[in-house]
Amino acid sequence: MPRTMTVLFGGTGPDWEYREAPVPDPGPGQVLVRTGAVAFNNADTAMLDAADQYVAGFEFAGEIVAVGEGVRGPAVGERVMGTTPRSFAQYVLADHRHVLLVPDGVGYEEAAALPTGLLTEHGALSPGSFQAGQSVLITAASSGIGLIGVRIAKAIGAGMVIATTRSVAKRELLTRTGADVVVVTDEQDLTQAVLEATGQDGVDVVLDHVGGQTFADCLPATRVDGHVVNIGRLGQARSTIDLDALSYRHLRLRGVSFGFTRAAELGAVIAELTPQVLPAVADGRIRPVDTTLPFDQANTAAARLRTHQAHGKVVVSMP
Template sequence: MRVIVSGSDGPVLTRAPIPSPGPDEVLVRVRASALNRADLAMLAGGRHGAAGGMGAPLGLEWAGDVVEVGEGVTRWRPGDRVMAAGGGAFAEYALGHGRRIYPAPDGLAYEEAAGLPVGLQTMHDAIATHGRLEAGQSILIQGASSGVGLMGLQVARLLGAGRVIGTSTSPARRERLAEFGADLAIDSRASDWVGRVLDATDGQGVDLLIDQVAGAVMTSNLKATRIGGRIVNVGRLAGQRAEFDFDLHALRRITYVGVTFRTRSGAEVERINELTTQAFWPALREGRLRLPVDRVYPLEAFAEAFARMAANQHFGKVVLTPG
């Protein structure tokens, strides 16, 4: 099979044997795979949790058809349409764990399905589990124009949020956030962005802030969150370190939680998969949770796809197809 692996000089399209599923695994013929920012860090051999490493198959998110199941797998059968956040996605075939895979809705194009799993499970974990969003509460998504952010806006709406605010530094992208559930779109680089959040929340700040940016916005996030509110950090695109106002944090009595999938056990991921499926499967089947596909590239044009993501030119998911 054709597969993209990491090399010392960057990613390489090569050939490898089709793997065989072990116990609790399924072999999937990949129809489409979606790029994520974590992929960029693995192009030259970096790791993302258990995934990656020099010479390892790249890609974290795929959709396709089950072709073979391993011992102990009872949920899936050959021919089932599935999607997953799993390793080795940029290939013609991939292995997935039978309890960490999602059904792909009938009628949903593989190119669209490939971009859903990471956003779905990340935002259920952040908004419902750790953010404890209740119906009627307000929420702000920092970095709302990313694929995961766009899913966050929709998840917030689905869970009954009262006011949904999204940030993006791009004027063109801010104009589109309302399509995905935002009541208000703001530029977090603007000097008055916290004031706009306070104006939209009767001077209180949001009940829940989902942060994909961190870095220099951290203290401003505290100001934009109400007293007794919650901040869940899921990304650090603007920097992993910054000044933190501990006194402001204490004065506003904010619960601050950092989350990542890189240190989750297999059992934890399986539980997240179960909760995500229970919460979102009806909405997925009805087409109420979606992500736009920015551009589709054949597998051999992977360099163009990676370059588009690295240049931050995309809105929605960049997708590879084996052909």
């Protein structure tokens, strides 16, 4: 194993830069992974624009090369995908609870694009009390994570998936991904379109990635005793809601954010993926990649992400 590695560093200007850093040793409960690929999220470009100096990245895939004291799960030599800060590096340290085995036949480029989307979307369906056969509304479904949400909902038995996008050009993409109904919010009223699609009942579960007015519009589009789960704030973090829609429909509102400060909770969310979602990854029902580029083109990958035209996740392969 080498003593140094290349990492992608942010906070020094408008672009990331490449630096050399020591290869770390795993501490108690940690695994050291030699990365084969890493994937970009919207948070990566937001941090690049605003943060102090830091090592970038949140999700990766590769091979375990060392384990720390107390690790009873993944072993040296196993292929894993996972999530951790500072993952844009040739070697990554991660909590052993925050990695999953990569299914046979799935490459590192595909695997690296999955962890954040899988744990976020499936982790949001759980507090939404989702059951097979129910209807699900996914806002901003043409985003990288939203596309994974559509695929997960279909894979675990949603009776109807309604997906929203602002762009009519994304309608075909969402239909191809598995959405039963696509609502183009620049042309359609979200609430009315959802009620029409559900016989005026509304959906059972909402996964909202937008916030703001979109979040408010989701409430009257949800059935009596339904669940609305906010995941992201792509539009706005503040929302003014109609309390009559909330109360008369007896809605249950939840907010989720799967950060790294609650390591055990995040580990439990990731553990649920193995029996319920990984089979759909293994057989090809969940495939998230839009673009794959070499590691020395990371700034090109970031530019692709900023266009908001990616049809899935943007991935870079590691040297």
